[in-house]
Amino acid sequence: MFEALKTQPADKILSLMTAFRDDPREDKVDLGVGVYKNAEGQTPIMRAVKAAEQKLWQVEDTKSYTGLAGDAGYHDALRSLILNDTVSKDQVAAAATPGGTGAIRQGLELIRMAAPKATVWLSAPTWPNHPSIIKYLGMPMAEYRYFDAETRGVDFGGMLTDLDTAKPGDVVLLHGCCHNPTGANLTASQWQEVADFLKAKQLIPFVDIAYQGFGDGLDADAFGPRHLAKTQPEMLIAASCSKNFGVYRERAGLLMAVSQDPAKTPLNQGTVAFLNRQNYSFPPDHGARLVTMVLNDEALRADWLTELEGIRTGMLTLRQTLADALRQRTNSDRFDFIAQHRGMFSRLGATEAQVEQMRQSHGIYMVSDSRLNIAGLNAQSVPILADAIVAAGV
Numbered sequence: 001m002f003e004a005l006k007t008q009p010a011d012k013i014l015s016l017m018t019a020f021r022d023d024p025r026e027d028k029v030d031l032g033v034g035v036y037k038n039a040e041g042q043t044p045i046m047r048a049v050k051a052a053e054q055k056l057w058q059v060e061d062t063k064s065y066t067g068l069a070g071d072a073g074y075h076d077a078l079r080s081l082i083l084n085d086t087v088s089k090d091q092v093a094a095a096a097t098p099g100g101t102g103a104i105r106q107g108l109e110l111i112r113m114a115a116p117k118a119t120v121w122l123s124a125p126t127w128p129n130h131p132s133i134i135k136y137l138g139m140p141m142a143e144y145r146y147f148d149a150e151t152r153g154v155d156f157g158g159m160l161t162d163l164d165t166a167k168p169g170d171v172v173l174l175h176g177c178c179h180n181p182t183g184a185n186l187t188a189s190q191w192q193e194v195a196d197f198l199k200a201k202q203l204i205p206f207v208d209i210a211y212q213g214f215g216d217g218l219d220a221d222a223f224g225p226r227h228l229a230k231t232q233p234e235m236l237i238a239a240s241c242s243k244n245f246g247v248y249r250e251r252a253g254l255l256m257a258v259s260q261d262p263a264k265t266p267l268n269q270g271t272v273a274f275l276n277r278q279n280y281s282f283p284p285d286h287g288a289r290l291v292t293m294v295l296n297d298e299a300l301r302a303d304w305l306t307e308l309e310g311i312r313t314g315m316l317t318l319r320q321t322l323a324d325a326l327r328q329r330t331n332s333d334r335f336d337f338i339a340q341h342r343g344m345f346s347r348l349g350a351t352e353a354q355v356e357q358m359r360q361s362h363g364i365y366m367v368s369d370s371r372l373n374i375a376g377l378n379a380q381s382v383p384i385l386a387d388a389i390v391a392a393g394v
């Protein structure tokens with residue numbers, strides 16, 4: 001049997017990590033992998049998470065199973081964080097999942113069960129795991145224009161023109177905030193326009209939110225999903241706690257199926273629990289419990305908010321410093337988009353050859369589509385990157 005297996009394509013980002021590790025240069029800069037790093041290049045455990053972990057060790061008295069959909073307290077805490085009071089509890093079916101990826105996978109499986117002919121529309125470009133999972137599940141998929149290579153902003157006209165060809169019942173996958181890989185995001189008024197458009201065309205939004213708090217702040221970053229939850233008959237949300245709580249390896253995610261009609265929730269809840277049962281039975285609990293403790297404890301929550309805000313503003317400062325360094329070197333404002341982008345990533349708009357040149361000449365490692373992780377920079381590496389960008393003629 002095993003001889004029938006085929007080698008699967010290597011993950012581009014993981015190969016990049018290996019190449020970086022093997023590079024002997026001391027001033028090499030890793031802007032590849034999508035993990036937050038502080039100025040020292042560490043991905044620290046957040047203070048409030050560490051404190052919750054210590055407390056949990058003291059108070060947890062069983063490792064018995066939780067519910068199939070995870071712990072209800074986790075659903076409540078995360079639903080409030082993401083959707084605030086835009087919907088009531090009885091409008092939301094929720095299931096804890098292994099990370100945001102697990103939530104995306106379970107959401108897609110729900111779509112496949114409920115509407116096997118629905119096409120899932122993805123932004124061009126998007127996080128490569130989106131098309132990869134959809135392809136694996138054998139679901140119809142299509143792309144809508146999203147990134148304007150000229151302005152490095154959102155091609156909003158192109159997006160709506162492409163989505164205009166979608167059929168009623170199709171699903172539109174949207175990044176809730178901090179678009180990966182481009183860093184270009186919809187404005188609040190564009191979200192409102194998208195909401196009106198989706199409703200009029202009877203398209204179903206599926207929001208992937210993996211960076212809440214990394215862009216313009218926790219509430220501003222949730223504007224899109226909140227507005228959709230208020231206005232659409234139904235929607236799906238896949239949330240990840242990996243980045244904003246720094247619990248990457250704990251695998252804490254949540255799938256939510258939101259419906260205007262609370263009468264639909266019991267069926268939705270039964271479905272998401274069933275899907276968990278088929279794929280892995282009970283979801284991981286440790287990370288979810290830490291997140292719940294942080295959100296529900298006043299002091300821990302306040303400390304988490306402070307640390308998260310520091311992460312967010314630190315990345316904004318790096319963006320501005322890099323944009324300023326490029327202004328100085330190029331005597332132009334053509335890299336100002338870096339300061340306008342939000343989240344951990346920006347797509348620079350460099351060719352693959354230019355990305356390769358930056359790697360060879362300056363030891364700068366970024367994904368071949370020129371996505372760079374802003375959090376991989378610090379005060380020392382910003383000028384190196386700015387020099388590399390100019391030298392490569394981006």
Ligand SMILES: Cc1ncc(COP(=O)(O)O)c(C=O)c1O
Binds near residue numbers: 101102127175208
């Ligand atoms: C756009 C997007 N969605 C979802 C995820 C899910 O992350 P995880 O499965 O680690 O929680 C990521 C992580 O990189 C992401 O970038």
